[in-house]
Amino acid sequence: MTVEVRGLAKRFGRTTVLDNVDLRVGPGVTGLLGPNGAGKTTLLRCLATTLAPDAGEISAFGLDPARHEQRTALRRRLGYLPQDPGFYPHFTVFELLDYVAILKELTDRSRRHREIRRVLAEVELADRARTKVRKLSGGMKQRLALAQTLIADPDLLVLDEPTVGLDPEQRMRFRALASRLGESRTVLLSTHQTEDVAALCERVIVLTAGRVVFDGTPEELAGVAAGRVWISDTPPAASTLFWRTADGRYRTLGECPPSGETVAPAIEDGYLLLLGATSANAGEGAA
Numbered sequence: 001m002t003v004e005v006r007g008l009a010k011r012f013g014r015t016t017v018l019d020n021v022d023l024r025v026g027p028g029v030t031g032l033l034g035p036n037g038a039g040k041t042t043l044l045r046c047l048a049t050t051l052a053p054d055a056g057e058i059s060a061f062g063l064d065p066a067r068h069e070q071r072t073a074l075r076r077r078l079g080y081l082p083q084d085p086g087f088y089p090h091f092t093v094f095e096l097l098d099y100v101a102i103l104k105e106l107t108d109r110s111r112r113h114r115e116i117r118r119v120l121a122e123v124e125l126a127d128r129a130r131t132k133v134r135k136l137s138g139g140m141k142q143r144l145a146l147a148q149t150l151i152a153d154p155d156l157l158v159l160d161e162p163t164v165g166l167d168p169e170q171r172m173r174f175r176a177l178a179s180r181l182g183e184s185r186t187v188l189l190s191t192h193q194t195e196d197v198a199a200l201c202e203r204v205i206v207l208t209a210g211r212v213v214f215d216g217t218p219e220e221l222a223g224v225a226a227g228r229v230w231i232s233d234t235p236p237a238a239s240t241l242f243w244r245t246a247d248g249r250y251r252t253l254g255e256c257p258p259s260g261e262t263v264a265p266a267i268e269d270g271y272l273l274l275l276g277a278t279s280a281n282a283g284e285g286a287a
């Protein structure tokens with residue numbers, strides 16, 4: 001396993017944000033799902049060595065980020081896409097990547113510039129190399145953030161909501177890139193997009209209130225809702241989650257509606273059931 005986490009705990013003030021998290025993540029693409037505030041970013045920050053946990057152990061490539069020298073060695077093998085990458089707005093795209101590449105110890109100028117051209121091509125920003133960062137669109141900034149993550153070809157990629165702000169074409173390109181990387185590297189990404197998990201991840205971990213509540217394949221997550229997704233001509237009781245589909249029928253998650261027929265569940269259904277969300281939005285579906 002690339003990453004092993006045991007008994008990880010983190011509090012901010014009185015709030016327990018990570019509560020005894022155990023994880024093992026190996027090569028391939030693993031998705032981290034969880035509602036807002038579940039602790040995903042906090043967990044990824046601990047793995048990316050930007051935040052020290054209060055308790056527990058992390059080992060990545062056998063290295064312990066709590067130890068200074070091992071932390072440095074780990075950072076050499078790590079690419080981290082933070083949720084809010086702070087960019088210097090007056091840098092050009094190329095200057096910014098050059099700066100990051102220097103921090104990543106690419107000291108040879110021509111090798112470094114080759115590497116920058118490589119990552120710019122990966123995220124389709126080659127034609128923006130001379131553009132100031134402040135002039136990029138939101139989606140382009142996100143791709144620039146991804147580009148800096150790829151510099152020096154890290155073995156472990158920790159990506160916090162990498163598809164936020166990407167248009168559909170760029171999301172597809174990201175999936176292609178991430179799955180290619182996942183063939184030989186370890187990619188751990190957080191997302192709210194269950195479609196990305198379905199399309200891309202071999203494994204999915206669900207975190208809620210700082211605890212791992214599911215760890216399995218996307219199919220197994222969908223399977224949580226097996227026999228609990230229905231299509232019917234009449235709306236169900238208002239206490240279940242349902243909506244009217246384009247063909248005028250009702251899709252219900254949870255209790256069987258009158259004369260309902262079961263349909264195959266999606267990952268999102270399993271995820272929502274796991275979070276106990278079937279009555280949280282009761283009746284909204286009829287709107």
Ligand SMILES: Nc1ncnc2c1ncn2[C@@H]1O[C@H](COP(=O)(O)OP(=O)(O)OP(=O)(O)O)[C@@H](O)[C@H]1O
Nearest residue numbers: 012013015017034035036037038039040041042043
């Ligand atoms: N530096 C901090 N100081 C205080 N509280 C924090 C800090 N960072 C995170 N938190 C709190 O920790 C909890 C978990 O936050 P975190 O950002 O890890 O969640 P998340 O699962 O990534 O959420 P989202 O999906 O909204 O990005 C939240 O209650 C948040 O307010």
